Amino acid sequence: MIASPILPSGPSRGHDVERALLGSILVDPSQLPKAVSVSSRDFADADLGRVLDAIRDLEAAGRPVSDPWVLMEHLRQRADIIDSYRSPAFVAGLIQCGIAAHVAYYSQAVLDGSRRRSLVAIGEQLLKRLDDPTQPLEEIRGWLEDRASRIGTAIDAAETVGQIAARIIEDLRRPKEERKPKTVIWPGLGSINAQIGAFLGGELVVLAARPGMGKTALAMQIAMQAASDNHPVLFVSLEMQQTELVMRILCGEAGVDGRPFRTQAESPEDVEMLAAVAGDIRDYPLRVFDSRGSNVTTDRIRAMGRLMKSAGGLGLIVVDYLQLVNPVDSREPREQKVATMTRNFKNMAKELDCPILCLAQLNREAEKADRPQLSHLRESGAIEQDADAVLFLHRIDDKTVNLGIAKHRHAGVGDLLLDWIPHRTRFADHGEANGARRVAEFDDFNASGAF
Secondary structure: OOOOOOOOOOOOHHHHHHHHHHHHHHHOHHHHHHHOOOOHHHOOOHHHHHHHHHHHHHHHOOOOOOOHHHHHHHHHOOOOOOHHHOOHHHHHHHHHOOOHHHHHHHHHHHHHHHHHHHHHHHHHHHHHHHOOOOOOHHHHHHHHHHHHHHOOOOOOOOOOHHHHHHHHHHHHOOOHHHOOOOOEEOOOOHHHHHHHOOEEOOOEEEEEEOOOOOHHHHHHHHHHHHHHOOOOEEEEEOOOOHHHHHHHHHHHHHOOOOHHHHOOOOOHHHHHHHHHHHHHOOOOOEEEEEOOOOOOOHHHHHHHHHHHHHHHOOOEEEEEOHHHOOOOOOOOOHHHHHHHHHHHHHHHHHHHOOOEEEEEEEOOHHHHOOOOOHHHEOOOOHHHHHOOEEEEEEEOOOOEEEEEEEEEOOOOOEEEEEEEEHHHOEEEEOOHHHHHHHHHHHHHHHHOOOO
16 A cells, blocks of 8 residues: 655645646556546646646547657647646656556545635635624525535536436335435426426426516415425515415315405404314415515525424425526626525525425516516516526416416426415415305205205
């Protein structure tokens, strides 16, 4: 077994390791694959990093990397490399410090140095954020976890298709109870379940409509269905207060008209019906967060999601709605801000392995058209690009709403009719709203002793 080389300590160590890595590759170019995880961006000396790129160019072109004259000629042709790194003395110095057997060790040392520098930069930015009293600690924590999680993952995570395929087959051959469970969230309404299927971990689903079409009601109905199936849900409301949303839930579940409660004209009987429902849903794993005027960004939502996942699991995140989320960088143009947020939500869904249902508003052009189109998504075409599914709500009449499936990566597009039950602020499969009322009337009649 070859002992690890002894390297100098102190500020010069990073450059010495980088030179040793380059020299070791020149001594034996067949060792280059052992440095596949190292990028030129990992070098503290950017010019040495560009020399690594030049060596890889030569190797890709099939030219002799170990020939110092070939290398020098190639370096001289590159305008991005400083003159002192094109000389015979420089190339000879690299070869002199190279040990072919240590390429893997030197590669790891270069990567470690790069990650340490990244952590130092993050630490400096963290101190600046902590000095700003307007930044919520929850948001700072989310930012910190996100930046730290990115260090050194881009190349390390890349695998060959053969490796991935072998891992898939190995997993499929295991008993189902031994496999990692998938996050599967069923929307709840039979027609939506059949047409769209379940929302899966990693998916970004966008539900868009003009104001007043019922997108919040449908989103909350889906959230309640997920919670009733024991999937922890985070509902982030940037428009309505917690009490408003939960009052909707109580009225919808109890079948009680919520309008009298707005003016304190409710009956004691209605209150008791709501109290019974409150007891039923007491242990539902559904958390409702409203912004209360605070600054809510995608980083803050990610931080809340991570906390829930670590505390007891996370099945679904609902964001109501996209255009009210504050951008991380307020200097970007508005369209770019929205594009950044949708990309962040998609990455968040993959990182947390849960679906994200993100509500969005359509622009005013949708009111002039017979039905919403993807071009009506307000402020950014990136919403359409990043989303796995895009759904539109469009009112047909006072009691019927069309749910348009404008995009779905794993299902067909099309339309579904839903019945709107206004006094319960919820939806039903088309034709079932009247049927549900008839069943309820029959049950009341039967309870009276007539049968």
